[in-house]
Amino acid sequence: MGKVRFATIGTSGICERFCDALVQVEGAELVGCYSRSAEKAKAFGEPRGAEVFFDDLNELAASDAVDAVYIASPNSLHAVQAMAMVEGSKHVLVEKAFASNEAEARGVFGAAEKRCVVAMEAMRNLHTPGFCAVERAMTELGQVRLADFCFSKVTSRIAKFRAGERVNIFDPRMAAGALMDIGIYCVAPAVALFGAPERVAAVGCTGEVPDSEEGDPCAKIDLSGVIALGYADKSVSLTYGKLSDDHIACQVQGEQATLVFDEVSCPSNLRIYDHIDKGMVYRAVSGECREVPSSTPENDMVCEIEDFVAAIGGSGAEKRFRDITLATLAVMDEARRQMGVVFPADLE
Numbered sequence: 001m002g003k004v005r006f007a008t009i010g011t012s013g014i015c016e017r018f019c020d021a022l023v024q025v026e027g028a029e030l031v032g033c034y035s036r037s038a039e040k041a042k043a044f045g046e047p048r049g050a051e052v053f054f055d056d057l058n059e060l061a062a063s064d065a066v067d068a069v070y071i072a073s074p075n076s077l078h079a080v081q082a083m084a085m086v087e088g089s090k091h092v093l094v095e096k097a098f099a100s101n102e103a104e105a106r107g108v109f110g111a112a113e114k115r116c117v118v119a120m121e122a123m124r125n126l127h128t129p130g131f132c133a134v135e136r137a138m139t140e141l142g143q144v145r146l147a148d149f150c151f152s153k154v155t156s157r158i159a160k161f162r163a164g165e166r167v168n169i170f171d172p173r174m175a176a177g178a179l180m181d182i183g184i185y186c187v188a189p190a191v192a193l194f195g196a197p198e199r200v201a202a203v204g205c206t207g208e209v210p211d212s213e214e215g216d217p218c219a220k221i222d223l224s225g226v227i228a229l230g231y232a233d234k235s236v237s238l239t240y241g242k243l244s245d246d247h248i249a250c251q252v253q254g255e256q257a258t259l260v261f262d263e264v265s266c267p268s269n270l271r272i273y274d275h276i277d278k279g280m281v282y283r284a285v286s287g288e289c290r291e292v293p294s295s296t297p298e299n300d301m302v303c304e305i306e307d308f309v310a311a312i313g314g315s316g317a318e319k320r321f322r323d324i325t326l327a328t329l330a331v332m333d334e335a336r337r338q339m340g341v342v343f344p345a346d347l348e
Contacts, residue, residue: 007032010072021301061088075175079104100175100345127303130267133294141254152241172218183240196327199230202335
């Protein structure tokens with residue numbers, strides 16, 4: 001297989017970071033860019049080595065110069081644009097969240113299977129060496145009973161939202177909100193490690209979207225929240241938000257040991273504490289901390305691109321990540337339902 005020729009949809013900061021990572025991946029290259037403005041597409045892509053530019057999605061989908069498309073548009077456009085590319089027999093790497101909801105995602109994955117192309121979510125943290133180290137360390141914990149994943153950080157755009165401005169990241173019509181933007185970094189690893197949960201319970205801090213018309217079903221958005229995932233043999237707690245900063249580590253508690261690590265969005269600083277039975281004491285007692293080695297590239301998007309290119313080459317990795325994406329979206333669909341957050345795609 002020759003180099004996979006990529007085009008991008010989007011010109012945002014995440015797309016810039018993707019292009020920076022792409023040049024570090026052997027077997028891949030940037031050849032094209034799409035924007036609603038051809039001039040903007042050229043201004044973004046030409047300095048990065050792109051040679052073909054599009055302001056028409058159908059032309060991009062039909063282009064013989066492109067093998068794969070990275071989609072970094074607003075969430076509400078992901079499924080529609082991915083479907084157009086898949087129908088043009090293009091592989092698609094779709095920025096998280098893959099789609100507005102599980103139903104949209106199933107449609108894209110089904111079309112990709114029929115067209116024999118790879119569709120994968122760019123769920124960055126699942127592809128890093130740090131998360132692979134977390135997965136390996138699970139075998140040292142014994143029966144897992146509890147897990148806690150957290151990711152919260154204050155967004156500068158909350159001031160605009162509070163001032164009455166309609167902001168994309170807090171707009172249900174963009175399929176946005178704190179869960180879709182940042183909570184997904186907690187949900188996806190939980191699903192990847194433990195599978196789809198049997199029960200989902202969610203509570204959140206929500207806000208009314210500015211300029212919403214009376215009776216609009218898409219008038220509420222989540223700003224932070226807690227999701228409990230119930231399994232037959234374990235419980236998992238997920239905490240996320242865009243109103244405050246968290247400074248605590250994540251942990252997976254097993255009967256034999258506890259795994260602790262920093263930054264669920266890019267797992268690092270992994271360490272294991274073995275359980276020591278000291279009888280009746282009123283605090284946890286552990287042995288010495290054992291560090292779990294791992295290292296991640298400075299631009300960790302390299303990892304997801306490498307896995308995507310390998311899937312195009314026949315690794316089969318996309319099947320597992322597809323299942324994780326669908327189960328993750330199912331959890332988020334239910335959490336949003338309980339919080340009263342509705343996207344236009346939910347009404348179709």
